[in-house]
Amino acid sequence: MPQPKSDPKPKTRAAAAGAGPLAGLKGPIVLVGAGKMGGALLDGWLRLGLDPRKIVVLEPHPSADVAAQAIAGLRLNPDPAGLKPEAVVLAVKPQTAPEALPPLAPLAGHGGVMISIMAGRTLGFLTQVFGPGTAAVRAMPNTPAAIGRGMTVAVANAAVTAAGRTLAQNLLGATGKVDWVAEEDLIDAVTAVSGSGPAYVFLLAESLARAGVAAGLPPDLARKIARETVAGAGELLYRSPLDAATLRKNVTSPGGTTAAALDVLMAADGLDPLLEKAIAAATKRSRELAG
Numbered sequence: 001m002p003q004p005k006s007d008p009k010p011k012t013r014a015a016a017a018g019a020g021p022l023a024g025l026k027g028p029i030v031l032v033g034a035g036k037m038g039g040a041l042l043d044g045w046l047r048l049g050l051d052p053r054k055i056v057v058l059e060p061h062p063s064a065d066v067a068a069q070a071i072a073g074l075r076l077n078p079d080p081a082g083l084k085p086e087a088v089v090l091a092v093k094p095q096t097a098p099e100a101l102p103p104l105a106p107l108a109g110h111g112g113v114m115i116s117i118m119a120g121r122t123l124g125f126l127t128q129v130f131g132p133g134t135a136a137v138r139a140m141p142n143t144p145a146a147i148g149r150g151m152t153v154a155v156a157n158a159a160v161t162a163a164g165r166t167l168a169q170n171l172l173g174a175t176g177k178v179d180w181v182a183e184e185d186l187i188d189a190v191t192a193v194s195g196s197g198p199a200y201v202f203l204l205a206e207s208l209a210r211a212g213v214a215a216g217l218p219p220d221l222a223r224k225i226a227r228e229t230v231a232g233a234g235e236l237l238y239r240s241p242l243d244a245a246t247l248r249k250n251v252t253s254p255g256g257t258t259a260a261a262l263d264v265l266m267a268a269d270g271l272d273p274l275l276e277k278a279i280a281a282a283t284k285r286s287r288e289l290a291g
């Protein structure tokens, strides 16, 4: 008997009935995989007023939070055979896709848009699974989506109509900003920069804390000031009209402490070449996941 999984997401799910960019959708919107990213999108849709009765979730181990939406009318794991979706959002792991998605191919026969957020999996893969002529969008969101501050980049194939693109924009935009690109190739590097990017920022907080401990700080204090510094600097970057380089210069007194640290971080063997290597590795991995 499948057990409900614990909810990894903040408790932001609230069915907000009424107006909003998603309120007019006829549905159903089918979400395949309601884990960390799929669940964050679902939160966004509900927050923006999508009627839970228009949502279908296919997920073998739904979190308690997702299961609770069934009371409000969300359909959980119905037989997909009878569904005629307006859009299907594919949020299973890319490695699972070749087994998980072919049984769902009939979902694509009704003129809806197939929107994949899977790393690596191409538009070509989607039309292979769902049939030639399928309207498909490949998108790469990130986890700040869980608090409505996500960044998504998307590409559509030629079968996506203007209305389909607006629908995809509204569904993806429920969790933050959306940019569209014309060249699918860019999505692998986008995945490396913004898809995976939050992990690098969290690593910075971890690493800053460890460096603080090495400099003699008590671990609790080091963790607290590292976390607050990364969060506060991110918030300042978000709210300020200034660019990152200017905000950095504003911290850097000539001949001061920041300059001493930046001499290390901005040296020829500093952060730039390290991140370049990391982004190249993630981009390569995204291409490998294409299968």
Ligand SMILES: NC(=O)c1ccc[n+]([C@@H]2O[C@H](COP(=O)([O-])OP(=O)(O)OC[C@H]3O[C@@H](n4cnc5c(N)ncnc54)[C@H](OP(=O)(O)O)[C@@H]3O)[C@@H](O)[C@H]2O)c1
Pocket: 032, 033, 034, 035, 036, 037, 038, 039, 058, 059, 060, 061, 091, 092, 093, 094, 096, 100, 117, 118, 119, 140, 141, 142, 143, 195, 196
């Ligand atoms: N996490 C991120 O930061 C992020 C960012 C951008 C894009 N993505 C992409 O989003 C996708 C999901 O990633 P995630 O981090 O959210 O992973 P996740 O938490 O593991 O979510 C995937 C979900 O799909 C479920 N699932 C497995 N087989 C299924 C099936 N046959 N039908 C329906 N659902 C099924 C999984 O259930 P079980 O766990 O029970 O197997 C799991 O709940 C991936 O393709 C990833 O590349 C993730």
